[in-house]
Amino acid sequence: TLAMHDVGSANLAGLVAVNTTLSPCVAGLLVFFLRAMVLPPKLLDVGGFCNGILAGLVSITAPCGFVKPWESIIIGFIG
Numbered sequence: 001t002l003a004m005h006d007v008g009s010a011n012l013a014g015l016v017a018v019n020t021t022l023s024p025c026v027a028g029l030l031v032f033f034l035r036a037m038v039l040p041p042k043l044l045d046v047g048g049f050c051n052g053i054l055a056g057l058v059s060i061t062a063p064c065g066f067v068k069p070w071e072s073i074i075i076g077f078i079g
Contacts, residue, residue, distance in 0.1 A: 059076060
């Protein structure tokens with residue numbers, strides 16, 4: 001966008017995109033596998049997967065520009 005006028009702001013935009021992708025992926029997969037293997041009834045639940053993605057997005061919204069990618073994985077796992 002017009003706000004990316006130097007390399008630092010472009011790197012920050014890339015970091016935000018990576019963090020906003022990693023956290024919901026981890027949260028969605030965690031909920032999906034918990035519902036499929038741990039919680040009864042042990043079914044593949046697409047609705048739970050979507051709820052996990054939403055929880056991961058909510059968890060990473062505020063700190064997405066300030067955390068490292070490995071930290072966003074932990075945030076998605078906890079969130």
